[in-house]
Ligand SMILES: Nc1ncnc2c1ncn2[C@@H]1O[C@H](COP(=O)(O)OP(=O)(O)OP(=O)(O)O)[C@@H](O)[C@H]1O
């Protein structure tokens with residue numbers, strides 16, 4: 041059985057919804073991003089359908105600089121739905137309960153950062169989370185619980201898994217679309233070539249994907265840190281820490297064995313860069329990997345020939361999945377790899393999914409339209425798990441307790 045959605049819910053009820061509004065915080069300011077826009081669409085529907093809505097979400101992790109209140113998140117959401125969104129600086133205490141009591145149809149209230157609530161952390165079984173005072177106090181205040189936080193659904197925290205055990209639970213619109221698109225790799229049959237372009241800084245994630253779904257993908261084309269580690273494994277003096285960039289040593293130590301295994305068993309499915317780009321005197325310089333003779337090069341992008349080669353492969357593909365940028369696209373000099381491949385995917389009518397919070401930013405930054413892709417995921421860790429076929433506990437509990 042699958043989960044229930046907003047189509048199964050009668051209008052005008054009192055609902056408790058979980059969003060994932062976890063965002064970059066710069067100098068104390070929460071940065072607006074795609075997560076707000078996506079959840080705002082769900083929220084707009086709930087307001088239009090006259091629901092009284094309380095929102096739960098987390099921001100950062102305890103102890104980190106970005107572990108802040110959700111007051112700014114409420115303001116940003118309000119801007120997106122163009123109607124009032126209140127905030128209460130309490131998670132489930134008296135102040136929160138009073139504010140919930142005052143909610144009428146069409147009202148929206150954002151509760152305080154769920155990770156400030158006793159019982160939200162650590163990760164435990166849904167039935168254990170359901171027994172927390174947090175869940176036991178809030179659940180009776182509402183007719184239904186909605187989980188829209190697909191990108192946090194790999195976490196077994198109270199606000200994500202506890203409520204479906206004790207009350208009617210539904211998937212929100214973001215949960216529904218993300219789930220469908222991200223599991224497509226496991227569930228869809230593609231007629232022709234299936235390509236996966238991967239890069240970014242989290243090489244361990246990328247390598248895990250290759251290891252898990254090698255049978256479903258014809259070609260992996262690599263850039264970013266993972267791409268350089270594969271070049272290192274092939275004997276090139278590439279993929280070593282340079283001053284100011286210590287992304288390689290630990291990820292190499294943790295993955296050397298598996299990279300060598302992958303190259304042994306699936307070498308013909310792996311394509312790495314034949315040329316790369318680095319910075320010198322503020323300029324982009326390109327070099328063939330065969331001509332790199334020192335370990336100290338700070339490689340920031342795949343080269344132009346490689347980018348064209350990857351783009352050609354994308355154009356020939358029936359489906360393309362992307363995780364992680366192929367270069368440091370935030371600097372225009374080093375955006376060639378990422379943008380050339382994304383533009384090729386956007387222009388062809390292959391089935392395409394682009395995942396990863398940072399990577400999906402390149403689409404907006406370089407003037408591409410989200411509509412040119414079948415799906416642009418706002419999830420990082422959850423996207424990876426879905427691609428590898430791993431279950432997401434937040435989704436499983438919605439299914440398990442569906443009526
Ligand atoms: N050669 C490189 N050196 C350093 N950083 C790189 C390189 N290539 C790509 N990156 C960086 O990788 C980042 C994106 O990768 P990341 O691993 O964070 O993946 P994501 O999937 O987009 O995000 P998340 O998993 O956090 O949602 C970009 O910000 C880009 O600058």
Ligand SMILES: O=C(O)[C@H](O)COP(=O)(O)O
Nearest residue numbers: 060062191192195420421
């Ligand atoms: O931003 C994310 O990937 C999700 O909100 C999960 O956050 P977490 O990694 O701090 O649990």
